[in-house]
Amino acid sequence: MMKKNILKSMKGIFGLAVIGIILFFHSCVEPYTPSTEVFEQVLVVESFLTSELKHHQVKLSETYRLEDDTVSYVTNANVKVLSDKGERFDYFSAGQGIYLSVDEYRAEQGVKYQLEIEFQGKIYRSDEEEITGVSNLTSVEANRAVDDDGVLGVAIQANSNSASGDTKFYRYTYEETYKIVSPYTSNQKFITDEDGFAVLVDVGPDEEREICYNTLSSKKGVLSNTNFLNADNQEDVLIKFIPVTDKKILNRYSILVSQLVISGEAYRYFETLEELSNSESVFSQNQPGFLNGNIMSVNDPEENVVGYFEVASVSKQRIFFNFTDVFNSDERPDPTADCEVVRPLTGLGFEPGDIDFYVSAGLLQYLSDAPPSTDPLNPEGPYNMVPVECIDCRSIGTPIKPDFWIEENEN
Template identity: 35%
Template sequence: MQVSNSCVEEFEFGTQNFEDVLVVDSRITDELKPQEVGLSRTFRLENEEPQPEPGATVSIVDDQQNVYSFSETEAGNYVSDIAFRAMPDVSYQLQITTDGGESYTSKQVRLPQTTQIDDLYAEPIVNDDGEEGIGIFVDTFDPSGNADFYRYEYEETFQIIAPFWSNQDINVISRTPPVYEVVQREREERVCYKSEFSNRIILNETTGLNENNVERFMVNFVPTSDFKIRDRYSILVKQFVQSQEAYEFFELLKDFSDLESLLSQIQPGFVTGNLTSVNRPDDKVLGFFEVTSVSEKRIFINRRELFPRADRPAFPLNCTLTRIDNDNPQRIVDAVELRGLKLVQVGTNGVVLVFKSCSDCTVLGSNIRPDFWED
């Protein structure tokens, strides 16, 4: 494939064409926080994980002669020593020197226009594939008319309620002879929470429109059958205003990749960013140093409010119940000790047990309620 805009050169797939190239994942925002830079190496298609680039010297320098140094917190991950934010009308440049002595630098980059999310909302829709679900939409208005390019990320957090939770459990005292007792559960195992981050590139632009309005732009779709909306669901959407160069980089990246890792699993030659090698200008480096403004909003959704007549999504794991008579204590003890079953109910004639995943929500999520959570 050949693209004429010089951002992409011809590249043939295959491990035989593999090149060991530095991968840079770096974005600073107008949020006051420790900023991060990720460094790794490209890897062969048959390998599963990228190789981090440890031991580098990383800094960001602005045109006011301020130098922001970064320290390595874990292999390949570098965090600024102080919290800072990107400021308007200031240029920033990323500088990297690897442990092997290779130096890389970015172009000078400025903060784009800041634009806030006006509204984030959910509506019942049917998608292009005829699937019923919940569409998550964003509205944005830029009164300055200078924000044309947008990228979105989101974090989903959803509640997990164990369908066969009981406030009692079985504690095995001895397997031989079989002796057990029914006790009260000591920790929260009924209600848990799980968060998942978006793993795709979501872009939108308003060039060519009469006004720079983002209207009813869908950032996510959740089918009514999805376990995430079985109980309460929340989504945090972040909107990044991009430069045209950054937008075009991610647009090409999106065209060539549908992988969870947005950079490291793409072989070099696909996309040229705004980073170059100081020592050897012809050497390739993959990635883009981005300076961007960010706005975010969160909403909470109850599926029943949007689809009051729809069936509740199925629990994703097998929840077959096992009934054992009281006159077979060995079987009860073995079911708990060897199969990991949990107590659902104690009756006069026996007990009802179920797989742990259906009685203990911590198998699927965390029992720590997020600070932002609203019931």
């Protein structure tokens, strides 16, 4: 059952900060700050149950006014998943609206599952959902490519073979991890003392500032279907295009691609969600309606609920590549391109100066001593300094190498 129509008349709900729609304003003569004239607080649910054995997750929040700048997380709900085999899987609050299953479990083929949430004296339930089919992710490839705008880059593409069931509808997500190598190094650094002044000290022997790693998850899934194909296999599905100038691929890069086989109803839900997220439609003549999924209030079936509980089979694959595995070495961007060396002024007397401000704000860091300033009309400070991310990778990553990480010579 898909409760209500996917697109329902707004009826005064326009302005809700629902489904993460980002508002952009083009060609405005005067700056305009949107505000919520009519507001309805709505429960927002994000939940995927897959065939992977793990602690599964449910995210709960409430809609918030456009003029607010903080997400309203739901932290006091009771969450559980029930199966038609009589099983019950309880979840606990892990903070910031995230609920994790107490025990590890996986969705099984032929079993129907239902999400149930108790919140503020109300009960919310999803439709019963089950795995619709299984497809194996056979390969993930990183191919040199040029996009429609003529930009050179690497195309991350996926291929799969259908194994069983209805496998016409797919959703792909990914987690990318990349190696960061600081283009500049120094055995000294500035710290800020209790009076707000920058003090030069030695870098500790255990401080790793040169090599770090950072991991990012996809913000939205990639949808694909085989409705117009003779077979349900997926070939060369574009998961992500990364321009050659993107610093994420400057050294070594890894991506973990997850392929989810979803139902037709779930596919249409996420497809509509993607359409509603198009900024060009926000102020158009045909205003987008309220997006309903497969979750409803037991107490009040007319209450609006945002979100979808989907049960899907999942197949995963990870790849690694270095920059020179895809591109020529002379195509590698200059790692110091955004690392301008500057010489901020020190303070006078007991007043902090520019250098003290930049250090305390975490914007600049010490590179080396500089020669005396010779131009009295354009004085310069006594230290060469660079943006902190150019000399201390910990500002944009972690020095702790992920357990799954392997270098080329470790294959």
